[in-house]
Amino acid sequence: MNPDTSSTLDHLPHGLKGLIAYPFSLGAWWWLVVAGLMIACILFAWWWKNRSRTVAPEPREDPLLTLEKKLSNMLPPKDFHGKKAIDYFFELNMTFRQYIEARAPIRATDLTLRELRGPLRDRCPLSRDNIEDVLKFLERSEYVKYAGIVTDFQEAVDSHAHVLQWVRFMRPKHSASTREENP
Numbered sequence: 001m002n003p004d005t006s007s008t009l010d011h012l013p014h015g016l017k018g019l020i021a022y023p024f025s026l027g028a029w030w031w032l033v034v035a036g037l038m039i040a041c042i043l044f045a046w047w048w049k050n051r052s053r054t055v056a057p058e059p060r061e062d063p064l065l066t067l068e069k070k071l072s073n074m075l076p077p078k079d080f081h082g083k084k085a086i087d088y089f090f091e092l093n094m095t096f097r098q099y100i101e102a103r104a105p106i107r108a109t110d111l112t113l114r115e116l117r118g119p120l121r122d123r124c125p126l127s128r129d130n131i132e133d134v135l136k137f138l139e140r141s142e143y144v145k146y147a148g149i150v151t152d153f154q155e156a157v158d159s160h161a162h163v164l165q166w167v168r169f170m171r172p173k174h175s176a177s178t179r180e181e182n183p
Contacts, residue, residue, distance in 0.1 A: 093145070094109060
C-alpha cells in the first residue's frame with residue numbers, strides 16, 4: 001500500500017474494511033411492533049364494519065301535507081295594512097300555486113294568470129265553479145300585490161278560508177287519513 005493512501009484512509013471511521021454489517025434484532029422493540037400491528041388491525045376491522053353501515057333515512061313527509069300545513073298556519077297578521085297586507089296576499093297566492101303544482105300537472109308558479117287560466121280549467125281536480133273562484137282569488141291577490149289595491153283584514157280571512165276549502169277539495173283519495181287529522 002502506498003503510504004500516501006494509508007494516511008488518507010486512516011481518518012475514515014471504518015478504515016479499509018468499509019461498513020461492517022451488524023446483525024438485525026428487534027430486541028425489546030418487537031412487542032411494540034406486534035402491539036401496533038394488532039391495534040391497526042382492530043381499528044381497520046372497526047372502520048370496515050362501520051363503513052358499510054347504512055343509516056335508515058328518515059321518512060319524508062308528503063309535500064302536499066307540508067304545503068297544506070303551511071297554508072293552514074298562514075293566518076293574516078293582526079295589523080293588516082300596507083306592506084304586510086300585500087305580502088300576505090302574495091304569499092297566500094304563491095303557496096296555493098305550489099299546492100296546485102304538487103297536485104296537478106300544471107306549472108302554476110311559472111305561469112302568469114293569463115297563461116294559467118287554460119291549464120287550470122283543463123287539468124285542475126276542482127269543479128268548474130271552484131276553478132272560477134280560484135281564478136278570481138288569484139286575480140284579486142295579484143291586484144293587491146302589483147296594482148296596490150287596498151284590502152282589509154276580513155277579506156284576507158275569507159280568502160284564507162276559501163284557499164283551505166279548495167285544498168280540501170283537491171286532496172288526493174289516498175290522504176283520507178289526513179282529512180280526519182286536519183278537518
